[in-house]
Amino acid sequence: MFTKYKNVLRAMVLTVPFAFLSYFVTGVVYLDRSDWKHSLSVLLVYAFINFLFFMSMLTRKIDHYRAIIFILIALTFPIEFVLKLYELRGHFMALNFSDVINGNTPFCHIVIPQTIIPLIFKKQIIFPGTMDGLYYSVGSMITLWVAVSLLLGKGWCSWVCFYGGWEDGCSRIAKKARLKLNPKLIWSSVAVLLLVIILTIEFATPIYCVWLCPFKACSEFFEIASPLIVFQTIIFSAIFLALVIILPFLTKKRVQCMTFCPFGAFQSLVDKVNPFEVRIDQKKCINCKKCIQQCPVMALSEKSIERGRTLFNCNKCGKCIDLCPVNALQYHIKLTPIGGMGATIARQVFLYFTYIIVAGMGSSFIIPAIERILLLITTGSILH
Amino acid sequence: MEGFVLGISGGASCLIYCMPILFPFLMNKGQGVRKNFWSLILFFGGRLIGYLLFGMAAWAIGSVILESEPQKSYITGSTYIFISIMLLLEFFREKRCLAKKVGKFNEKLQKYGYLFPLILGLATGLNLCPTFFLVFTEAASLNSMLESVSFFFFFFLGTTLYFIPVPFIGVLAKKEELKIVGNFLIVMIGVYYLYKGFILLINYGRF
Numbered sequence: 001m002f003t004k005y006k007n008v009l010r011a012m013v014l015t016v017p018f019a020f021l022s023y024f025v026t027g028v029v030y031l032d033r034s035d036w037k038h039s040l041s042v043l044l045v046y047a048f049i050n051f052l053f054f055m056s057m058l059t060r061k062i063d064h065y066r067a068i069i070f071i072l073i074a075l076t077f078p079i080e081f082v083l084k085l086y087e088l089r090g091h092f093m094a095l096n097f098s099d100v101i102n103g104n105t106p107f108c109h110i111v112i113p114q115t116i117i118p119l120i121f122k123k124q125i126i127f128p129g130t131m132d133g134l135y136y137s138v139g140s141m142i143t144l145w146v147a148v149s150l151l152l153g154k155g156w157c158s159w160v161c162f163y164g165g166w167e168d169g170c171s172r173i174a175k176k177a178r179l180k181l182n183p184k185l186i187w188s189s190v191a192v193l194l195l196v197i198i199l200t201i202e203f204a205t206p207i208y209c210v211w212l213c214p215f216k217a218c219s220e221f222f223e224i225a226s227p228l229i230v231f232q233t234i235i236f237s238a239i240f241l242a243l244v245i246i247l248p249f250l251t252k253k254r255v256q257c258m259t260f261c262p263f264g265a266f267q268s269l270v271d272k273v274n275p276f277e278v279r280i281d282q283k284k285c286i287n288c289k290k291c292i293q294q295c296p297v298m299a300l301s302e303k304s305i306e307r308g309r310t311l312f313n314c315n316k317c318g319k320c321i322d323l324c325p326v327n328a329l330q331y332h333i334k335l336t337p338i339g340g341m342g343a344t345i346a347r348q349v350f351l352y353f354t355y356i357i358v359a360g361m362g363s364s365f366i367i368p369a370i371e372r373i374l375l376l377i378t379t380g381s382i383l384h
Numbered sequence: 385m386e387g388f389v390l391g392i393s394g395g396a397s398c399l400i401y402c403m404p405i406l407f408p409f410l411m412n413k414g415q416g417v418r419k420n421f422w423s424l425i426l427f428f429g430g431r432l433i434g435y436l437l438f439g440m441a442a443w444a445i446g447s448v449i450l451e452s453e454p455q456k457s458y459i460t461g462s463t464y465i466f467i468s469i470m471l472l473l474e475f476f477r478e479k480r481c482l483a484k485k486v487g488k489f490n491e492k493l494q495k496y497g498y499l500f501p502l503i504l505g506l507a508t509g510l511n512l513c514p515t516f517f518l519v520f521t522e523a524a525s526l527n528s529m530l531e532s533v534s535f536f537f538f539f540f541l542g543t544t545l546y547f548i549p550v551p552f553i554g555v556l557a558k559k560e561e562l563k564i565v566g567n568f569l570i571v572m573i574g575v576y577y578l579y580k581g582f583i584l585l586i587n588y589g590r591f
Contacts, residue, residue, distance in 0.1 A: 187561055188565075190565045190568075191568030199576070202400055
């Protein structure tokens with residue numbers, strides 16, 4: 001009984017700093033009481049994120065609570081994004097030629113490697129977006145990417161990516177995997193990255209966005225104006241269905257993220273500069289292989305466990321840490337000793353950083369989406 | 385000498401156009417620096433043959449061939465399809481197949497494997513990239529076949545300098561992962577060139 005209260009008290013104490021920081025990040029501090037819809041949305045999101053953080057502290061589980069907010073962000077992102085586009089451009093998801101010419105194309109993080117490499121080689125920004133001002137400008141997205149990459153590195157892919165929740169959600173529906181994937185497939189995302197870089201340098205156009213990006217299905221795509229665009233639409237829809245919906249359901253893995261996303265492969269390189277990683281304490285490991293079987297991106301192998309490290313594509317979701325029966329897997333701050341108090345501090349600092357960023361992302365997508373739903377209920381219109 | 389200067393000034397562009405073919409090819413093989421240099425020399429041999437053939441063509445028929453859009457597309461489209469087939473064959477060449485007929489075919493491919501870089505070089509030599517148009521037009525205005533061919537030869541020498549660092553990718557040859565990435569990449573690039581070749585043929589062809 002005493003232990004139970006002690007745990008609750010511990011979780012509450014650990015949640016206080018987060019509640020204070022998220023008070024600013026979610027915008028509670030700027031509440032305008034005259035706009036009740038906005039105020040209610042902000043307070044709901046603030047309370048919900050703090051509840052998830054508290055539960056994560058109480059149960060000492062990471063992945064379960066991370067997944068709830070991650071999936072929620074992915075589901076609310078299209079609502080806010082598509083409607084905002086309508087308010088800005090006057091039409092929904094179909095991107096037309098004049099939008100491209102005028103630079104009215106929102107910039108997302110997946111385009112970053114395609115933008116940086118030609119910028120280095122050809123001194124050109126090949127994406128038809130604006131540097132600042134318009135919704136999702138090149139400047140703001142690159143700033144967000146630099147900041148998050150320095151703090152979380154590849155952690156972006158399981159905490160920040162506003163598309164990832166789709167396949168994360170689909171990979172959790174089935175109870176058992178019905179299909180096994182070859183572990184070599186994790187390297188195909190690197191091949192896609194190289195393909196995209198080589199072709200982007202050659203043709204100076206964002207090849208991945210035009211041809212391959214499956215998430216056009218939940219953001220925007222070219223208006224169907226020629227047989228070529230019909231072909232492109234078939235390709236990205238098929239990739240979305242196969243890699244984001246069907247295969248994650250059958251394999252219980254994040255297939256698109258693991259085998260296809262060039263940004264994910266690029267982020268694995270960027271991961272070298274951030275302070276956090278997942279390490280395996282070999283003194284504790286009992287070689288049960290639960291972590292290898294359950295990792296959603298196949299970032300663990302017997303060899304990697306022997307080395308005490310995860311593979312290059314680990315996105316720090318925390319599932320293996322939750323699953324390990326002997327706590328051999330832990331978040332770790334680079335250049336510090338493994339295990340002991342260091343592991344507890346690393347875990348806590350990592351979770352503060354990630355939840356603060358998630359609170360920021362949540363306030364960008366979930367709050368406006370709730371606001372629009374309230375608007376629809378009260379006025380009958382979903383547009384501002 | 386003018387060809388050499390043109391080669392040096394436009395060589396970076398040539399590298400950009402040849403890299404999508406050469407880079408996955410070398411990565412897929414996963415061999416060391418020395419063997420990569422041999423592959424590159426063979427690739428250059430093929431490329432030189434392609435250039436010399438164009439040098440002769442430039443003298444014989446002038447730049448007429450480049451003025452017709454369908455003809456340009458036929459040449460580039462067919463070359464792309466050929467390159468794509470070669471890249472895909474290179475991938476399958478190293479795979480073992482239990483089916484007898486495929487196995488025998490693979491054995492034959494293994495036997496003539498050394499010719500692959502030479503043939504790929506020839507195909508890229510026949511590829512009409514932007515720098516190439518400039519050289520062809522210049523060579524077409526020369527008086528004799530010897531002048532035209534030597535113009536192409538010196539252009540080839542100038543561009544070659546940019547390719548010297550490429551075989552050093554073999555420094556990473558011991559990394560098995562690099563070969564796996566090369567396997568995926570060669571198939572992706574192969575499929576891409578196949579698509580690109582067909583699009584060029586369909587857009588300007590008669591079917």
